[in-house]
Amino acid sequence: MRQDSVRVPGPRSGPGAEELGWDDGLYERDGGGRDPSPPGGGHRRGGPKRGGPKKGKRRVLRWFAATVSLLILVTAGAGYLYYRHLNGNLGKDDLNLGDSKLDKSTPNAAGQTPLNILLLGSDSRNSKENVRLGGARAERGRKPLADVQMLLHVSADRSSMSVLSVPRDTRVTVPKCTDTDDGRVYPKTSATINSSLQNGGPGCTVATWEELTGVPIDHFMMIDFAGVVDMADAVGGVPVCVDNNVYDSKSGLRLRKGESVVKGEQALQWLRTRHGFEDGSDIGRAKAQHMYMNSMVRQLKAGTKLTDPGKLQDLAEAATKALTVDRGLGTVKKLYDLGNDLKRVPTGRITMATMPWVPDPQNAAHIVPKPDDADRIFSMLRNDTALDGKDKKKGPRKSPVPSDPAAPKAEIPVTVQNGTGTATQAAVTGRAALIADRLSQLGFTQAAADATPKSRADTTISYRNGSQRGDALAVAKALGLPPGAVRHSSSVPQITVVLGADWRTGTTYPKSADGSGGPDGGKAPESADTLNGNDKSACMKVNPANVQ
Template sequence: MGQSSVRGDRARRRRQPETPEAGRGDGDFSEDKGLPPDAPGWTPPEDGAGPAAEGEAEGGGHPGGGQARPRKGRKALRWTALALAVLIVGGAGAGYWYYEHLNGNLRKAPRSLGGGGLQKPDPNAFGQSPLNILLLGSDGRNNAKNIELGGARQDADRKPLADVQMLLHVSADRSNMSVISIPRDTRVTIPKCTDPKTHQVYPQTSGAINQSLQHGGPGCTLATWQELTGIYIDHFMMVDFGGVVDMADAIGGVPVCVDNNVYSHDSKGHGSGLKLTKGVHSVKGVQALQWLRTRYGFEDNTDIGRAKAQHMYMNSMVRQLKKDAKLTNPGELRDLAEAATKALTVDDGLDTVKKLYDLGGDLSRVPTKRITMVTMPWQYSPDESYVMPKPGDAEATFGLLRNDTALDGKDKKHKPAPAPKPSTPKDQLKVVVQNGTNSTVNGPVSGRAAVIQQKLSGLGYTSAGTDSALTTQADTTITYGDKARRGDALALAKALGLPKEAVRESSSATGMRLVVGNDWRTGATYPKQPGDDKGEDKAPDSADALNGDDTKACMKVNPAYSF
């Protein structure tokens, strides 16, 4: 499977990216493969075709209980199961003996494999902390059921990829939830990771973000996200093919909408087989999987449209579960709890159902009107073989979550906490300046590190030096490894006119490092960025936000796949 299905039809004319570690054929995950009281926060019939034939190739690839009957199909409901499993288990209401039974269903793995990692932020004045959970979908074929559902039997011995990835952020006061997905072929730095079972050390490398799972497991994917976003991630939850199918059947019908008749199928075998007439339909089982796999037929036939369809489904399912009788029917709740726990691999901080129960309590407090789903702002590489974080917008989105700011822009305005004072005189602060303008789009700008180092010297930072190595970075950042140095980093950012979002703790930083990104390719004065004058603390338009209470959301059908 190539690392580029986010492009859809555009993939036919691009160069295939190199994925030496993937070891896979095309299309495996494609549609046609197979608190205190004063604290904040108190307050129609199925209609469709069957699944695509097993092993059917799409020619592209990615971006991204009880006695439930397994169904043929593939993937994308995996992450839906992840996000809702905690709600389901949290509402199960079973006795402790049943929790102990469910504990045996859970698979566990270390939280982070990337060394020391970020430090958890300090709680706010009310003792509250935000909660960040990484939701992953694996394409592993480690058993007969996953091979049947995933197809591509030749890949049974291949290490799985994390083809669905999204971060669920719950605010410290539990008043809102933001979910950000990242296309699976986004080019990132994968940090050095050590496999906890074999002790094999994987050196730091650059690659598609879904390959991080092959570097020791989900803990390396978590470390990769932390390195990319600067966000401390508390937990991960991962599910495979079989878990998706079981959850799809256990959850039941979910309303979805299309703005025209759609049949996701063409003469070349592209498509999920989804067939719906214009309007609202309740989908479950195979048809739900078809909806979540559909790329050919939605919008411009890319994974970005597919992500939007997944967001619509997830929001609709949350609304459905909040009002559905399944939440009060003990038998069906047991089926849901069984399916959820059997589906999940969790980190060692979520290794019991009691912990999932408590987590479910946190999530259930968030009203649907304060749930926001977005896709990381992105742009194509020059040859369209992969995608990259969009300069400015991607970092702005990550910065909002680092600062526990809701992506819907509806947070009440609070006086910001005072910044920590610098601990080091600026003339003694050792800052390493590095040129991060090695853009594959425009090429590097020679001498950028020296220009900014001279600027710093003029501002009194006379101990600043340069790193001659070129790197590639969309946005200018200041990173530090010691939590006590945050005051120094913020003072440095202020002196240069950088936004506070440019300052981040980094597990790989050994000192203070200023990387001059592609948002600052000329001059010694940091340029004004798009959106600086809006005065809004919300996700940029390029994040394509969808609100959890939007019952009128309807997928746009590509005319070429209408009937």
């Protein structure tokens, strides 16, 4: 607390000042003399005569000043100690345990950068409470699985948010991960995505997502059973809807037809149930989780649960105790700043989606990403394109400056970098030099390779200022890249080509690599089963076998 935020009442603080003992004896000059008249002029009343005793008055003043100072220090100290207490509540772990990490997203023309946060729900039975809530007592002590996984993508300008769920039984490539706590190395393997958490912790799940989607992950946040219950209680419950009475004996979820407010263990039952809803699978569970998140976001943005200081403190306690985050997000201040960033996104521009999928040909109990449709979703996230399709109406944002005519090719400096290496594929040696030579042959004689290691899913061409855009487009045309691969970046000194994992061979960009829905706009495919943040009419269809 700042000291200047505390005001000490004086003699003019109101009609009751005299009754509180404030009189002219407190108004004395530093030299020990007394001001002959009180502030504001007028006749003094009740003050001691000149030369009378003043020591008692001074002691009162000194005592009051000392008391106020002590209160300020104690209050500030208590606030600091409570801040440290909340920081201590947070669990912290490493962000990425893989050998190859994707480069961070490139800033846009205004220096703004997209934000990608991986949200994880752990089925940990590492405590008595988690065993009680999760059941399966025989599994106590086993390594947890990440049974809920959602990537939260916030656009660079904070105008939209896309949330993508990947069902837990999706078979993926889990890259090599090294546990930084004990040094154990987990080899690359093909497995369900939820098992990645067992290969050293959430940092391996982050590495798996980067390999699957090509989206660089900035942070992760993980919560367990008990944390879900505490958070649901702290926000006062969340409204959900079912189209019939439902009772799922496996999760314990029991609700009447229509809207209900779920909190505590009932909220956990809602988020965990698979058999209660129509398709009885993880796909239906993801849809129910999207409905819950949308409803909770609407409540928190409305502020109805955050006006009571006691409830706000309960929420702070519950949130910090419930979460494990990466070390880069490991303070309450950083979480608070993140929350303010997320609040800027209108609920109408929040889109929940599920990764398009097909049955796994190797195992009927598993699924795999649906070709084309899943690639389209991943490309949209990589290129900061909202899943709701509304970005198409904002063309000027994608091209903030007009294109000047290109300079003569021989006068355009171009840097070429090799970003073909990923978590599961080594970089193709010599790619930057090969493409730089090809550009020289095409007349761009100032093209040069840069050996700085990079890792990028999509090939991009970046330029620093508006006068260079025409030059960048000329480079793109020469290499066969689409105009959407050209972007304005505040972090490059000149035209910079980063060769991505989508262009590992040849000297002309393969047309098949230009996935639809990428940097030129688009909308999520129907198979993503999207839900808008403002949709209050959504209602889960109950599994007929569980109609109560």
